[in-house]
Amino acid sequence: MSTDIRVAAAESQAARPAPITGPEPARPAPAGPRGRARARRRTGTVIAWIALSLIGIVFLYPFVWLVSASFKPRSDVFDNRLIPQTFTWDNYVQVWNEAPLGLWLLNTAIVTVLAAVTVTISSAMVAWGFAYFRFRGRGFLFGLVLATMMLPGAVTMIPTFLIWNALGQVGTLTPLWAGNLFGSAFYIFLLRQFFLGLPRDLFEAARIDGASQWGVFWRIALPLTGPALAVVMVFEVQAVWTDLMRALIYLRDSDTFTIPRGLKSLVDAFGFGGEWHWEIIVTASVITTVPLIIVFFLAQRHIIDGVASTGLKG
Known part of the structure; x- marks a missing residue:
């Protein structure tokens, strides 16, 4: 009887299905060169x-x-x-009562717009001439233009003042922007590099279609250089808005003061040697800085595109 029981148990054990065992979990492979490089990039970031x-x-x-x-x-x-x-908030009320900030902002805006527009157009015209036209001595003349960048501003300060004084413009806003009618060496270099990156065949096709030289420049070349022109204009806006030296030299009356010259007068009146009301000076500084911040945020995409494209195409 016991033998039958043992035989039945053995048959039952043999009839049971074998337990299903899954594959062993894969062990992480040691990091290779690619993994180490990815980790280094992540750490560097x-x-x-x-x-x-x-x-x-x-x-x-x-x-x-x-x-x-x-x-x-x-x-x-x-x-x-x-x-x-x-x-x-009293500082913002007091500063408008102590100084004609509105007039100074208006004067600065007028000078800034005129300076930025004139230097952008004039520099683009000169840069187009050096980039598109082929003539004898082009490289030498362009080298002379770049050489003017090596002259310190103090070297030409007195001769420039004598010229404007002879023209009767000392004490007016004209000397602060009219010099930009003749372009800027740095902006000429910047725009020339951009023009050289444009396809020349496009301009030749326009000439074949009957476009004049001015039409090729104004209708085709200039629109294609939008990012570079935006860089030039924003750079000049920042330079003119913060220019104190020329304002100190040429402006005499407070009615013609620009923002930097006006802030200098506030420092003289309420800062060193004055009444030590520094809260007025810092408040005026905030008011006059905000416009530049707004201009930068509005034009930052154009600045990045212009600098990047100029560097690639140059």
Whole structure:
């Protein structure tokens, strides 16, 4: 009887299906050269972001401090708190009463627009001549244009003043922008490099179709250089908006002051040697800086495109 039971148990055990076992989990393969390179790139990206963030904070901190100080009373201007302990709008009311900021902003806007437009057009015309036309001595003349960039501004300061004084323009806004009618060596170089990257066959086809030389430049070449023209215009806007030297030389009456010259007068009146009302000076500085920030944010895409395309095509 026991033998039958053992035989039945053995047959039952043999009839059971074998347990299903899945494949063993794959072990992670050791990182190869590609994995190590990917890890290095990821680490480099993180380090770059950290470095850029730190640099951005360093450059941004002075302006944040300036904005914060403009909302502080006189006694708290230099307490180095980014969040004012005593918040006040009185500084923005007082600065408009103490100085004709509206007139200074208008004068600066007029000079800036005229200077930016004239230097952009004149530099583009000269750059087009050096890039498109073939004539004897072209390289030598272009070298002379670039050589003017090596002359310090102090060398031509007195002769330029004597010219404007002989023309009776000292004390007016004209000397601050009219010199741009003759172009700028740096902008000529920048635009020439861009023009050289444009397909010459396009201009020759336009000439065959009957377009004049001026038509080729104005209707075809100039629209194709939009990013580079935007770079030139924004650079000039920044240069003219912050130009103090020429304003100090040529402007006499406060009614003709530009923003830099007006801020200099505020420093003289309320800063060193004055009444030490630094809250007025920092508030005026904030008001006059905001337009440049707006211009940059509106044109930053064109600036990046213009610099990148000029570098690639040059």
